[in-house]
Amino acid sequence: MRPADLITAWERGLRRSPAGRAQALLEAAGVDRADGLALTVGQRDALLMDLRAELFGTRISGVAGCPACATVLELGFVLDDVRTVSPEPAPGPVEVTIEVDGYAVRARPPTGGDLVALEGAGPDRALRTLLTCCVVDAHHGGVTVGPDDLPPRVVSRLAGRLAAADPQADVRLDLTCPACARTWSAAFDIVTFLWRELDSWARRLAQDVHTLATAYGWAEVDIIAMSRSRRGLYLELARR
Numbered sequence: 259m260r261p262a263d264l265i266t267a268w269e270r271g272l273r274r275s276p277a278g279r280a281q282a283l284l285e286a287a288g289v290d291r292a293d294g295l296a297l298t299v300g301q302r303d304a305l306l307m308d309l310r311a312e313l314f315g316t317r318i319s320g321v322a323g324c325p326a327c328a329t330v331l332e333l334g335f336v337l338d339d340v341r342t343v344s345p346e347p348a349p350g351p352v353e354v355t356i357e358v359d360g361y362a363v364r365a366r367p368p369t370g371g372d373l374v375a376l377e378g379a380g381p382d383r384a385l386r387t388l389l390t391c392c393v394v395d396a397h398h399g400g401v402t403v404g405p406d407d408l409p410p411r412v413v414s415r416l417a418g419r420l421a422a423a424d425p426q427a428d429v430r431l432d433l434t435c436p437a438c439a440r441t442w443s444a445a446f447d448i449v450t451f452l453w454r455e456l457d458s459w460a461r462r463l464a465q466d467v468h469t470l471a472t473a474y475g476w477a478e479v480d481i482i483a484m485s486r487s488r489r490g491l492y493l494e495l496a497r498r
């Protein structure tokens with residue numbers, strides 16, 4: 259991917275929710291907008307893992323704090339360790355059907371597009387809005403019911419089934435504290451992780467552009483288009 263496309267994706271995602279950022283990154287990677295929005299969250303995240311591997315490699319390093327004693331653990335793994343699905347999108351929508359307390363519900367897992375649509379919804383409306391997106395049809399005693407009328411027990415069971423149908427959407431790391439032996443499960447969110455890396459990269463690049471434009475008067479577009487090694491060479495000279 260060209261650095262110019264990546265910096266454009268960064269700019270587009272700056273004021274967006276994580277879902278909007280994920281979509282901006284997919285589009286920069288050449289994924290058609292409508293196709294990207296139609297991917298389930300897990301399929302989308304698998305593609306973002308591919309993109310991360312292309313940009314920064316497959317090794318992930320990070321830290322996590324023990325919830326019991328606050329000891330900081332250093333984490334290291336490769337993306338393949340947390341892959342649960344093939345990066346190829348499934349051929350069609352994966353639907354699940356549940357029958358609970360006389361309710362029969364057919365639904366599909368949330369897509370990246372659903373989460374983008376939630377950007378404007380407050381946290382109190384988010385779950386209900388998501389249900390409206392995901393429920394294909396619901397009946398009780400042969401009568402059609404709306405997603406808003408499903409009881410909490412049915413919604414909870416449905417959420418569990420949908421999560422199981424799209425496991426890549428929720429990556430969990432099983433951790434054990436070396437100090438107190440507490441075990442817990444920590445979430446690894448590729449969108450947040452990759453965005454943070456991209457943000458650091460963009461800010462470093464801006465610093466380089468500033469240094470070279472000040473020293474040589476070159477245009478931003480030309481500096482960004484330069485290979486990393488050539489830019490590094492001029493930076494070294496400019497700082498002398």
Ligand SMILES: [Zn+2]
Pocket residue numbers: 324325326327328329435436437438439440
């Ligand atoms: Zn601990």
